[in-house]
Amino acid sequence: MLVDRRATMTVRLLGADMDLAGAQEAALAQGRNLCLVGEELIQFETADRIGPETWRLSGLRRGLRGTEWAMAGHGADERFLLIEEERLVEPLALSGGGGEVGATLRVAAVGLGDGTPVEAALAIRGEALIPPAPVHLRARAEEGGCTVSWVRRSRAGWRWANGGDVPLAEEREAYRVQVLADGSVMRSAETMLPTWTYDAGMIAADAVAGETIMIAVAQIGTMAMGRTASILIDP
Structure with a gap:
């Protein structure tokens, strides 16, 4: 893990009613404010709102969970996903099956205001099976x-x-x-x-x-x- 106090990250959320919050070291140690940016897992210590839907994140913990290989090459408009453990779902476990690396998994979600499911096709990359670099x-x-x-x-x-x-x-x-x-x-x-x-x-x-x-x-x-x-x- 690299603690980066020089760089900041600006993210835009889907709506103005969505919030981000900072976290102290004890909370970070428990996994708070873990997010996926591109292919890199990052934690942030401070979150400052700079627009209705825009936040500046600082006090970054970089290259978490063996993703230091993804630290270089970031660009604009990358995906930002806040990872909250209590909301994680293992789709293969729910379906009662397994999946081979390289296979495609189709998932569907229905929100409160959706009339039809929103579908996405995900490639099973097997990242969790790859030992991190020494x-x-x-x-x-x-x-x-x-x-x-x-x-x-x-x-x-x-x-x-x-x-x-x-x-x-x-x-x-x-x-x-x-x-x-x-x-x-x-x-x-x-x-x-x-x-x-x-x-x-x-x-x-x-x-x-x-x-x-x-x-x-x-x-x-x-x-x-x-x-x-x-x-x-x-x-």
Whole structure:
């Protein structure tokens, strides 16, 4: 999570009778003021009305729930959705069925003033199945090579409550490590530990000595490959 006190966000709600409110740290820790902006999950600390339907949001908590990959590239007229836990509905659970990633789900809603249902078609993307990218990648020189280490995250545990490891949430702990030079994959490996050594023999075989290369790491999930984190090194 990144606390962004420099940027602000201006949103326009559907009606002047709709309100937003600020929240203190304790309430934010409980999930208050969570919203989806584009593809990024954000919380806001302060909400100021600047027009009948327009609000300026500040004190932003960015990249929540592993959505830091969506922090770049925001533009005007993106969707803004305030997420209130008590109003969330799991449509697949209600229907008593399941859904495959890539399938289309059709939902219909009827408001108090609607004569006919409003329908929408949603693609099942399986975002909740993707392990988040590892964090705190570090590289240290070691006997002509280097050792890269990282800290895993979990799609089932976002709050570090007891100082211990977050739950694994996968059938096994495993990572895919790739070595890239000029965008080309020079080597791919799998490790069961949050560390991997790129030794002198590998560096010589890949002919990358003296070049700037990228080490990319992704957790191998039970249902999907995780998002990638990377670090640049000069072996």
